[in-house]
Amino acid sequence: MAEHLLRCESCSVRHRAVCGALEHAEIERLNAIAHHKLLPPGHVILHDNAEMHYFANIVSGVVKLTKTLADGRQQIVGLQFASDFLGRPFRAQSPYTAETVTDVHLCTYDKGKFERLVKDIDGFEHRLFQHTLDELDSAREWMLLLGRKSAGEKVASFLLMVARRMETIGCKASDDPNRPRFNLPLSRAEIADFLGLTIETVSRQISRLKVDKIIGLEGNRTISILDMRRLMAAMEQERD
Amino acid sequence: MAEHLLRCESCSVRHRAVCGALEHAEIERLNAIAHHKLLPPGHVILHDNAEMHYFANIVSGVVKLTKTLADGRQQIVGLQFASDFLGRPFRAQSPYTAETVTDVHLCTYDKGKFERLVKDIDGFEHRLFQHTLDELDSAREWMLLLGRKSAGEKVASFLLMVARRMETIGCKASDDPNRPRFNLPLSRAEIADFLGLTIETVSRQISRLKVDKIIGLEGNRTISILDMRRLMAAMEQERD
DNA sequence: AAAGCAATTTGCTTTCGATCAAGGCAAATT
DNA sequence: AATTTGCCTTGATCGAAAGCAAATTGCTTT
Structure with a gap:
């Protein structure tokens, strides 16, 4: 029980994107389906267009999203830190690779169960939507840097x-x-x-x-x- | 009446992002609050962090989203064509400028009314969310181009x-x-x-x-x- | 502490794209 | 018709970052 609350602390409090707008009772429902995963640096979480079978909050560590050209030129298109969300609800595939940069502690949710919760909990998808708009803003900010700085x-x-x-x-x-x-x-x-x-x-x-x-x-x-x-x-x- | 149906055609059929998942009755509700706007090339729809008072579908023409550095260096961070959606539901501001590139025909919706419809119509926000994920994908695709090509x-x-x-x-x-x-x-x-x-x-x-x-x-x-x-x-x- | 090895730094050369400067062309203005 | 204006192209030069090849540093392992 104490451990359960601890997990609640480590996942809910720190994970702005997912839990920011949720009530305590709903966070409990999330915690009920949460599992934890520790990954070493260099671990490929998602390889280009492969399917990802879970969603996750990053509890600690850094994950990079990359795209690569045929001849090996690579571009990092996203960096996710602790409290960031990993995964694309209701999407089978992601057109990039996700890989751990450091030791990473993930709090994961089964894809199906998570999507059911998203549909179930009022305002949850809204919250994820707004978070994606934030990601779009930082991507565009970075486009300015890449093109003009x-x-x-x-x-x-x-x-x-x-x-x-x-x-x-x-x-x-x-x-x-x-x-x-x-x-x-x-x-x-x-x-x-x-x-x-x-x-x-x-x-x-x-x-x-x-x-x-x-x-x-x-x-x-x-x-x-x-x-x-x-x-x-x-x-x-x-x-x- | 005939004119009303015509507007329905021009707005619903072509606007994937907004109407793709909606029933005919719901599209009618959208059309009921739709207005039309014709803008010349070079018209600034939204100036950096100013507030935008309406949402819109692009019926024809091209709109560019730009970011600019203090010394004038500019980067286009998005290009919107016919059938694309303009605006950020439930967001007051956008950290970039939106400007017409050609003559643009917009089908606009009052911000408040549109957001009420979004909350009201089941699956509407979901649809907009998925569209934003598409935009994020193309932004990242473009980051690869800007950084490595x-x-x-x-x-x-x-x-x-x-x-x-x-x-x-x-x-x-x-x-x-x-x-x-x-x-x-x-x-x-x-x-x-x-x-x-x-x-x-x-x-x-x-x-x-x-x-x-x-x-x-x-x-x-x-x-x-x-x-x-x-x-x-x-x-x-x-x-x- | 020394060896081994990968990561980083540094020096030198090359290259790609920026910058500067004319010049061409078509539409708009007078 | 002549001139201006805006947009695009082309040529010549320059400079910032890439590419390449050591040299160095900082970890690991023994």
Whole structure:
């Protein structure tokens, strides 16, 4: 029973997309069909157009969605962090590959049972719909980056995006809120695939930020943002 | 009465996203709140984060969704053709600008009334949700193009996309189905903004396709695809 | 601590697309 | 008819990022 409540905590509280608008009783119904899964880095959850047999909330870790050309060029088209939702209700297939980037803890729901709950619980599909609109917005934001930003701007945007994301899921290991410090979940190769650049260009841009004392590096993965103002300037502001 | 039925035809039959799953009686309810609007090219329907007071189906013409950086660099993040839906149910704002590219005929619905119908008609929101998933898929498809394709591949992909789109909405003026011929709705500048290229690069790539006898040009806007096979080869195939 | 190995960085060269600058063409204006 | 204007094409040059080849760093394993 205590364990059950714990599971409720770990799944409901953190999973904005699915549970944000639900009553406690309904979250209990979700928890009743929930299972948990631990996956190692590099695990392919869904291979291109294959069928996915479950939905899931990410409890911890990072999942990447990728698309690949015939000759191997790859583009990351989505990054899902803790509290994000995985899967497409009422769709058999997804035209991309989903793969774990780090150790990932999933809270999974059987496809059929979940879809029945979605139909059953008032406002649930509405909630998923709004979440998909959010995903569409960030995809389009990223299209602007891919099509029109320079390598320097891309890397700065990426670091700020990850920093913000790590913060909202409570992963920052920092005292000063203006100087966030966190572990990059992605390798240089993955950052390159995310930004539409090569490994070398990503590395050079990160080195430049380090030389300019805008960021600090400990090892390859631990980044601290030393000068938030200049990092944001390096990213360029949107308007319209 | 006759006019009413005509409007029914022009709105229901062609608007997949909204009406695809609806019964005739429900389409009638939609038609009851429908108004029509004719807009000239270059008309801004929605300016960045401004509020949009109506939803609409596009009866004819093309609408572009754009995002712009502070210094004027622009990226088209969506292209909507006839039968596409415009607007975001239950959202006040959209983080991009929507602007007509050609003369556009809209079938509009008052925001409040439309949202009431969405809540009222069973399966309507589900339908809109699935349509948004489609939009997300094409946005991600385009991210792969923006991040990883060469200028030549981008232009070839664009021409094939437009050809397919013009065909499905019945705008091709061609006898041979393997040699589609159509009017480009976009200027060179707009194609460039769509592909993340410059005007000059777009022009050069189109010229190259013409010299190679893969496409034919009459004037600047009328394109015929002469060698579908080689155009598709120029685009590169996806896999994964 | 040393070895082994993969990931990252760095230097050098090349290439693709951007930028700059004319020039052509057709429709609109006078 | 002459001029302007907008849009597109073409040529020449430039520059940012890609490509390639070491060198280096940072983990793992022993």
